[in-house]
Amino acid sequence: KNEVEQSPQNLTAQEGEFITINCSYSVGISALHWLQQHPGGGIVSLFMLSSGKKKHGRLIATINIQEKHSSLHITASHPRDSAVYICAVLTSGTYKYIFGTGTRLKVLA
Amino acid sequence: GAGVSQSPSNKVTEKGKDVELRCDPISGHTALYWYRQRLGQGLEFLIYFQGNSAPDKSGLPSDRFSAERTGESVSTLTIQRTQQEDSAVYLCASSRGIYNEQFFGPGTRLTVL
Numbered sequence: 139k140n141e142v143e144q145s146p147q148n149l150t151a152q153e154g155e156f157i158t159i160n161c162s163y164s165v166g167i168s169a170l171h172w173l174q175q176h177p178g179g180g181i182v183s184l185f186m187l188s189s190g191k192k193k194h195g196r197l198i199a200t201i202n203i204q205e206k207h208s209s210l211h212i213t214a215s216h217p218r219d220s221a222v223y224i225c226a227v228l229t230s231g232t233y234k235y236i237f238g239t240g241t242r243l244k245v246l247a
Numbered sequence: 248g249a250g251v252s253q254s255p256s257n258k259v260t261e262k263g264k265d266v267e268l269r270c271d272p273i274s275g276h277t278a279l280y281w282y283r284q285r286l287g288q289g290l291e292f293l294i295y296f297q298g299n300s301a302p303d304k305s306g307l308p309s310d311r312f313s314a315e316r317t318g319e320s321v322s323t324l325t326i327q328r329t330q331q332e333d334s335a336v337y338l339c340a341s342s343r344g345i346y347n348e349q350f351f352g353p354g355t356r357l358t359v360l
Binding site: 238 | 280282289290291292295297303305306336338340345346347348349350351353354
């Protein structure tokens with residue numbers, strides 16, 4: 139079992155739909171990242187959080203440290219949101235990153 | 248200001264040769280990270296540098312891999328005696344600190360023939 143699990147692996151949505159991507163982890167962490175990898179390969183950091191909730195535009199990220207779970211929500215999805223979304227945890231103490239396998243999102247117009 | 252830059256953007260080499268990949272972080276960023284992404288696979292963490300602290304090299308895949316950083320500037324990732332399994336995109340990122348947003352470079356695509 140991977141130390142960082144994401145679900146779903148693939149997701150197809152219609153434009154305007156509310157999207158949730160989940161990340162569960164089994165290790166102690168100092169922080170959690172959500173990253174977006176565009177079809178061309180470029181990677182953008184969306185959020186880094188260690189507690190609570192963060193919001194940026196149509197994106198919301200939450201984390202529950204006790205349950206070892208984080209979610210990334212996209213409201214009013216748009217075809218330009220089509221990308222791979224990656225969860226990464228920064229392990230506590232050793233300061234290493236462990237990545238989830240990613241969620242491939244396709245938003246149809 | 249400029250983002251994270253990496254060079255070369257593409258490198259094709261023959262098995263057994265050594266290669267050196269370069270990363271120029273954003274000025275003022277004390278933390279620098281190296282990652283690897285094999286074709287169709289997820290990201291792997293290789294190593295990170297924080298200021299002048301000695302890096303933890305345990306994430307490097309083998310002793311053929313080494314990385315250096317001079318102060319808070321340029322970093323190089325060196326792969327000796329390259330193998331076909333080393334073919335991947337090597338990504339560098341930098342941040343103000345380990346608890347800050349990372350900015351990624353465009354990557355170096357390494358192909359080992």
